[in-house]
Amino acid sequence: MTPQLKPLDEQVMVITGATSGNGLATARMAADRGASLVVAARSEDALDELVDEITADGGDAVAVVADVSDRGDVERIAAVAEDTYGGFDTWVNNAGKFIYGRLDETPVEDMRELFEVNVWGLLYxxxxxxxxxxxxxxxxxxxGSVTSERALILQGAYSASKHAVxxxxxALRMELAEEGAPVSVTLVKPAAIDTPYPEHAKNYTDSEVTLPPPVYAPETVARSICHAAEHPERDVYVGGAAKNMAQMEQYVPGLFDTVMEKLFVGLQKRDRPPRRQSGNAFDRPSGELRERGDHEGHVAERSLYTRAATSGRKGKALVALGAAAALGYGVYRAMRGSEVDAAAVSSAKLGADDRSEVPPVGRER
Structure with missing residues (x-):
């Protein structure tokens, strides 16, 4: 049975991890578009601030303090939605924890905690x-993440969790479809997004960490989530860079390993000491509403690729042709050994991302 999804202004949407980054951007955007919200996170103060903000702007929202690694808390989110609105129409699993560090230098206990939230919380x-x-x-x-498709060096535990997601x-999508349930199941796979991800992460490297470019605004993810709430989609790559990383992994994985090994350690480190571990949001809630991070480079406010990919059959066909051309050109440039240009890998999408969206990742030195 094909799911028939309501317009957003007729929906009740549940969002976990709603006080930071992509979750916060989605909550604000969905509220602006008329959805009623059930927002969940660990920080009561930040949730109260968010509900006050939404209601002051004429929206409708209720907060639930919850840790998604606790199934009882997750069930309570649904119960609040039932009691307040009679149920919900879209459930967004967004809560997450993050770690930077080599696998052999990251405590197994922290990896387990990351999986409790990223995998078990999403499963619940x-x-x-x-x-x-x-x-x-x-x-x-x-x-999910682009790391659902391609593991990122220095973020191995996080990548593994998103592969599990x-x-x-x-599997859930197939089982619901097989039984004829009218439920759309979408996996959103963003590229690097300018959220407080590096500041909130637990960092086991020897320097301050950052996001590897190209980097997109959290609103690009919010638009994709709101689109999936209204239109059944299997997968949505947020940013042309995400799609092309997935293609490189599929067609030239060994070459892409080499690119990662040569470039992506340096691209995720800053030339300054690491922040104090006590400042992360891994061990305790940050307690603040914060959508954007402190990325010092270019941030693409829109993804023309994602807009084209979610614009119907014609847009998807054009994107597929353009992505194939981009992949070929990206492989050619990488094999020359002189330059790995993410703009080249992400640019040719026939009506998708243009050069102004995605600046060069960097150059081998």
Missing amino acids: GSLVAAEHLRDRGGAIVNV KGFTE
């Missing part, structure tokens, strides 16, 4: 949402 949310939506229909939107999401 998806199963609770699916049980609720089986009869009434709706959407489950899981926020992809596998779970695909």
Whole structure:
């Protein structure tokens, strides 16, 4: 059964991890578009501030203090949605934890904690949402990452968690479709996004960490999530860089390993000492509403690629042709050994991203 999704202004949307980064951008955008919201996060103060902001602008929202690694907390989110609005139409699994560091230098206990939130929290949310939506229909939107497709050096634990998210999401989608449940299940796979991710991460490297370019604004993710709430989609890559990284992994994985090894350690480090570990949001909530990070380079405010890819069959066909051309050109440039240009890998998308969106990643030295 094909899911029939409501317009956003007729929906109740649940968002976990709603007080920071992509979750906060999505909450604000969905509220602006008329959705009623159930926002969940660990910080009561930040949630109260967000609800006050939304209601002051004429929106409707209720907050639930919850840790998604606790299934009881996740079930309570659904219960609040039932009690307040009679249920929900879209459930967005966005909460996450982050770690930078080599695998052999990262405590296993921290990796386990990361999986408790990124994998088990998303699994609890998806199963609770699916049980609720089986009869009434709706959407489950899981926020994965480009690392769902291609592991990122220095972010191995996070990459592994997002690979697990992809596998779970695909299995859930098939099972719901096989039983005829009118539920859309979408995996959103962003490239690097200018959120407080590096500041909130636990860092086991010897320097301050940052995001590897190209970097996109959190609104690009919010637009993709809001689109998936209204239009059934299997996958949405946020940013042409995400799609092209996935293609490089599929067609030239060995070459892409070399690119990662040569460039992506340096691209994720700044020439300054690491921040104090006590300042991370891994061990405790940040307690603040914060959408953007402190990325010092260019941030693309829009992804023309993603807009084209979510604009219907014609747009998808054009993107597929352009992405193939971009892949070929990117491989050619990488094999020359003199330059790895992310603009080249991400530019030719026939109506998708242009050069102004994606600056060069860097050059071998």
